[in-house]
Amino acid sequence: MRRAWMTMAVFLAGLAAGAGLGGVKAAQTRKHVNLPGKQALPFSDAVLVGDTLYLAGRIGLVPGTRQVPATAEEEARNVLDQFKAVLAEAGMTMDDLVSVQVFCSDVSLFDTWNKVYPTYFTKELPARAFIGSGPLLFGARFEMQAVAVRR
Numbered sequence: 001m002r003r004a005w006m007t008m009a010v011f012l013a014g015l016a017a018g019a020g021l022g023g024v025k026a027a028q029t030r031k032h033v034n035l036p037g038k039q040a041l042p043f044s045d046a047v048l049v050g051d052t053l054y055l056a057g058r059i060g061l062v063p064g065t066r067q068v069p070a071t072a073e074e075e076a077r078n079v080l081d082q083f084k085a086v087l088a089e090a091g092m093t094m095d096d097l098v099s100v101q102v103f104c105s106d107v108s109l110f111d112t113w114n115k116v117y118p119t120y121f122t123k124e125l126p127a128r129a130f131i132g133s134g135p136l137l138f139g140a141r142f143e144m145q146a147v148a149v150r151r
Contacts, residue, residue: 033090045086051150053090057103058082059140072109072141076116079144084120087148096148097126103133103143113142 033046033053046055060078062069069075084094102113110130118125126146136143 033086035085035089046090048090053087053092053096053148053150055083055086055146055148057143057145058086059137059143061138061140066138068139068141072112073116075141076113079142080116080120083144083146090148092148092150094120095123096151097121097146098149099147100126100128101145102128102130103136104130105133105136105139105141107132109141 028050031048032044033048035045043056045058046053048054058079060069060075060080060082061067063078069078080094083097087093087096102117104110104113107130113130133143
């Protein structure tokens with residue numbers, strides 16, 4: 001009798017977790033999320049799978065150019081503003097971010113990033129890695145990629 005209840009509990013737990021009969025999970029659709037007017041580049045700004053949004057790496061160039069801003073603080077804001085825009089396009093906010101990776105060409109800019117970064121959140125901060133990377137595209141100081149989950 002106990003074994004039958006355990007089997008039923010495992011089956012119901014599988015259903016609750018999204019698995020169908022036989023433990024096969026239903027395929028989730030993918031939606032590519034791109035900012036309006038996105039230049040033809042060989043990647044999507046983000047891909048939404050279920051309630052999880054995978055955001056491509058972004059650098060903080062001056063909008064509409066391939067120029068790096070004069071200051072690291074302005075560049076950090078540009079990176080974060082781009083993430084905010086992509087998240088909004090997907091119907092999400094910065095508070096939906098759960099995991100962030102920041103690549104930095106000069107780790108002495110750690111304090112500069114940390115000055116700007118928390119101002120973009122209203123709730124608890126996501127998990128984050130800050131990685132010394134060496135040179136970045138176009139001479140950028142920062143590149144960020146992330147994962148968000150709809151609340």
